[in-house]
Amino acid sequence: MKEPAKEFEKEQQPPFFKTWKGMYTFVLAFLATLILLFHLFTKIYE
Amino acid sequence: MSTLDLLVLFGTLAFIVIYGTYKTSGSKDIEGYLKGGNSMKWGAIGLSVMATQASAITFLSTPGQAYEDGMRFVQNYFGLPIALIIVSAVFIPIFYKLKVYTAYEYLENRFDVKTRFLGAFLFLVQRGLAAGVTIYAPAIILSKILGWNLNITILLVGLLVVIYTVSGGTKAVTLTQKYQMAIIMGGMVIAFFMVIDNFPDYISFNDAIRVAGKMGKLNAVDFKWDFSERYTFWSGITGGTFLALSYFGTDQSQVQRYLSGKSITESRMGLMFNALLKVPMQFFILFVGIMVFIFYQFHKPPVFFKQHELNAIYETDYANDVKKLDDRFNEVYESKKERVKVLVEAMNNGNGDAVQVAKDEVVTLENEAKSIRSEVKDILLKSDPEMETKDSDYVFITFVMSHLPKGIIGLLIAVIFSAAMSSTSAELNALGSTTTIDFYKRLIRKEGSDKHYVIASKWLTVMWGGLAVMFAFFATLAENLIELVNILGSIFYGTILGIFIVAFFFKYIRGHAVFISAIIVQAIVIYCYFFTDIAYLLFNVIGCALVVIIGFLIQLFMNKQPSSSAEGD
Incomplete structure (x- = not known):
């Protein structure tokens, strides 16, 4: 049987990621990718 | 419709x-x-x-x-x-x-x-x-x-x-x-x-x-x-x-x-x-x-997207002026339509020089169209100085x-x-x-x-x-009320955020200090609104930063007073 603290910790986990830090890094990386794509979009069609 | x-x-x-209403009514607690x-x-x-x-x-x-x-x-x-x-x-x-x-x-x-x-x-x-x-x-x-x-x-x-x-x-x-x-x-x-x-x-x-x-x-x-x-x-x-x-x-x-x-x-x-x-x-x-x-670029837009106001100007002494501008706008539109067609052909043929020439012509004509729209807006303002001549909110709905x-x-x-x-x-x-x-x-x-x-x-x-x-x-009584509410929002938002920023990140600052600070800052922001030229969007930043700084200084001062240690927050 798992300890209650571990159960609670697991309940707090985001889907697809082990920790919230991982999720936040993913969101920031996604934002950076979007900005890069928008920048390329601006430059290509300028 | x-x-x-x-x-x-x-x-x-x-x-x-x-x-x-049907799915959610009946909450008792x-x-x-x-x-x-x-x-x-x-x-x-x-x-x-x-x-x-x-x-x-x-x-x-x-x-x-x-x-x-x-x-x-x-x-x-x-x-x-x-x-x-x-x-x-x-x-x-x-x-x-x-x-x-x-x-x-x-x-x-x-x-x-x-x-x-x-x-x-x-x-x-x-x-x-x-x-x-x-x-x-x-x-x-x-x-x-x-x-x-x-x-x-x-x-x-x-x-x-x-x-x-x-x-x-x-x-x-x-x-x-x-x-x-x-x-x-x-x-x-x-x-x-x-x-x-x-x-x-x-x-x-x-x-x-x-x-x-x-x-x-x-x-x-x-x-x-x-x-x-x-x-x-x-x-x-x-x-x-x-x-x-x-x-x-x-x-x-x-x-x-x-x-x-x-x-x-x-x-x-x-x-x-x-x-x-x-x-x-x-x-x-x-x-x-x-x-x-x-x-x-391929369907003629109105010279001014607030059709109601445009129709009304044709009932005034300015009708001829607007009519002339509208005719000029039509001519510019027709020329631009042709030049855009040329630009597309040049781009598809990969002809760099022709693209540059066509692009310059299209941009010049677009600027001319913008300038005619500005002249129409000036006339509308002459006819009614209180009129809101920004018509971009009407572009999408006019298309629809x-x-x-x-x-x-x-x-x-x-x-x-x-x-x-x-x-x-x-x-x-x-x-x-x-x-x-x-x-x-x-x-x-x-x-x-x-x-x-x-x-x-x-x-x-x-x-x-x-x-x-x-x-x-x-709100119908004042055309600029929307801006007024934005201003009111900016005046208060900075102070509210400042209180929360102190609450989360500055454990040193306590209740009395942040409250006094928020009141002082609110007064400063209101003063700045009436007596300075600071852009109102900046009040968000100014308000928040000042709540933190003044709150910190007040707390520092209070901590030096022997009686302040009794504060129970």
Whole structure:
């Protein structure tokens, strides 16, 4: 049987990621990718 | 509007109101009514947060903004994901731990009751006024375009929202927002494909993008370090983070959305949903505006998009002047249409020199068209100095009404109404909750039954609905009231955010210090508004920073006084 603290910790986990830090890094990386794509979009069609 | 459009419009609105009321009425306990029984999954929370932020004016203004100014407005949203991460990591765990109904309850826990009242009061003033504008702004545009009576349009939106918001509380707001977002996004996607479908045969989608790029409309990112530019990457990342942090972290109309989550994970995921999708969504809405711009390179646009005002000027002594300008505008449009065709051919043939020549000609003609539009606006101002000559809010709706088929027009008008209703319902819900929890329950009746507080909350929501409608009625008396409310928002937002920033990050500063600091700063900001030329958007930054700095100094001073150690917060 798992300890209650571990159960609670697991309940707090985001889907697809082990920790919230991982999720936040993913969101920031996604934002950076979007900005890069928008920048390329601006430059290509300028 | 045709009978089919009216059927689609009223059928959609009736479905939302009846379904929302039927599915969610009967909450007997206050947690069920104000927090949706903490039963919401992240998808519902995410859509609810998105729908609360996206008001009707977003869908009317944003495509028009792209039409006038290109894609650069999207940079304003670059700070939003960063702010949502901060709210998710710092704000949500604390709100959950304390099991608060409103964000301002936390202020009593961290500081004292007077700081809580101050935060809640500032929110009520600002959001109460804003709720009126959320109803008024689309109503004035729709009433002019559809020829409906303005007061009846205001009353229609206000009444429909009050019915389901009062009946089902937070659950009704979240449930209806899910369907409203589906209608809004479905409508915008259909509009996007309809614009492209209306391009002439010789223009492909790719040609349209290339022409828009050559005309300087695809300026999505600008890394220039220039403070005179309103939208740059830097202003978006800094100012955008700041504004989104105040809105998502301290505005009860948003806090209430994510506090209805089944668990802390569901609430956080709801915010991450927005952190991922909000920027692409804004990009898409702006891109619809760009496609409308390209559409109007091949279909003659009106010289001024507020047709009602343009028709009225033909009844005055200025009719001849406007007629001459309109004729010139037509000539420029015809020449530009031909040059755009040449530009497309040159691009498809890969002829670089010809592309450059055609591009220069198109840009020159576009500038000439803009200058004619400015001259028309000057004449309109001469005829009525009080007139609002900014017509970009009318670009998208003019396209919808003039060029889309029957049925789709009804759907797109339903999009505007849905957006107005979704943000208004969240605002009324939050205003009712804050008045009930932070004032009625805390000050007037501390020990009441759940049923009593549910009834009180319903009546207070009705009261705020009535006030919002009244304010929307009075808004007709002042054309610049929308700006006034934005100014009022900026005056108060900085102070509220400053209090919360101190609460979360400056444990050293305590209740008396932050309260005195907030009062002083509020007075300074009001003074700055009346007696300095500082741009009002900067009040957000100034207010927040000053609350922290002055609060710190007061605390430092108080700690040096022997008696201050007795402060029990």
